Amino acid sequence: MRFTEQLWQDISPIYSSILTHGFVDELMMGSLPTATFQYYIQQDALYLADFSRALNQLAARATTPDDMLQFTQFAQNAILVERALHETYFSLYAIQPETTKMPACFAYTNYLLATTSLQSIAIGAAAVLPCFWIYRQVGKHIYERAIQENPYRAWIDTYAGDAFDQSVSQMLDLTDRFAELASPTERAQMQEAFRISSRLEWYFWNDAYIQNRWLV
Numbered sequence: 001m002r003f004t005e006q007l008w009q010d011i012s013p014i015y016s017s018i019l020t021h022g023f024v025d026e027l028m029m030g031s032l033p034t035a036t037f038q039y040y041i042q043q044d045a046l047y048l049a050d051f052s053r054a055l056n057q058l059a060a061r062a063t064t065p066d067d068m069l070q071f072t073q074f075a076q077n078a079i080l081v082e083r084a085l086h087e088t089y090f091s092l093y094a095i096q097p098e099t100t101k102m103p104a105c106f107a108y109t110n111y112l113l114a115t116t117s118l119q120s121i122a123i124g125a126a127a128v129l130p131c132f133w134i135y136r137q138v139g140k141h142i143y144e145r146a147i148q149e150n151p152y153r154a155w156i157d158t159y160a161g162d163a164f165d166q167s168v169s170q171m172l173d174l175t176d177r178f179a180e181l182a183s184p185t186e187r188a189q190m191q192e193a194f195r196i197s198s199r200l201e202w203y204f205w206n207d208a209y210i211q212n213r214w215l216v
């Protein structure tokens with residue numbers, strides 16, 4: 001079994017919780033309140049900037065030109081997706097840019113930046129993988145069930161689309177290659193990093209759904 005298949009099996013309960021989460025369900029039904037989506041997209045703009053930085057950290061630490069190119073392309077795509085997708089919704093709903101990261105976004109971005117700068121490239125890759133993989137699976141899940149006139153169609157089409165699918169497959173290949181070179185201890189750390197980020201994906205949607213704010 002591919003290492004990444006093992007990773008996915010390990011997060012199966014987390015992934016189930018994501019698929020049944022109210023945010024994902026209402027996004028799919030098109031019934032998600034505008035204010036909820038607004039919170040999400042504001043936080044996601046902050047998230048994607050740091051996610052891109054994390055990918056650039058991996059690019060800087062990669063040891064082959066091919067890997068460097070892959071990571072810099074992912075980093076660039078994260079900014080391009082942010083621009084294309086978010087600007088659509090920012091103008092559509094007159095959303096103001098936000099500067100404060102709320103708890104889940106704060107936890108997730110800091111975790112990604114710390115892991116990609118202080119841990120090995122293999123562990124860093126495992127930490128960013130859920131951002132690719134979970135979004136692809138959620139995107140496809142929603143795409144197969146959503147009605148055409150969904151206000152969140154641009155979001156759905158981005159993550160269920162071929163371009164994104166190809167990036168995710170490349171990232172999966174990279175991670176499997178790193179895992180082959182890793183020791184059992186390092187592979188266990190990769191699994192842990194993958195699980196933590198998967199959990200933080202759930203929290204990211206949950207924060208938007210409950211409009212979570214700093215209480216103090």
Ligand SMILES: Cc1ncc(CO)c(N)n1
Nearest residue numbers: 044047048131132135204
């Ligand atoms: C929180 C989060 N995770 C993953 C992605 C996929 O890029 C995203 N846009 N936001």
Ligand SMILES: Cc1ncsc1CCO
Nearest residue numbers: 074077078081131132167
């Ligand atoms: C994972 C990811 N999310 C938005 S862009 C991107 C990299 C795709 O190349």
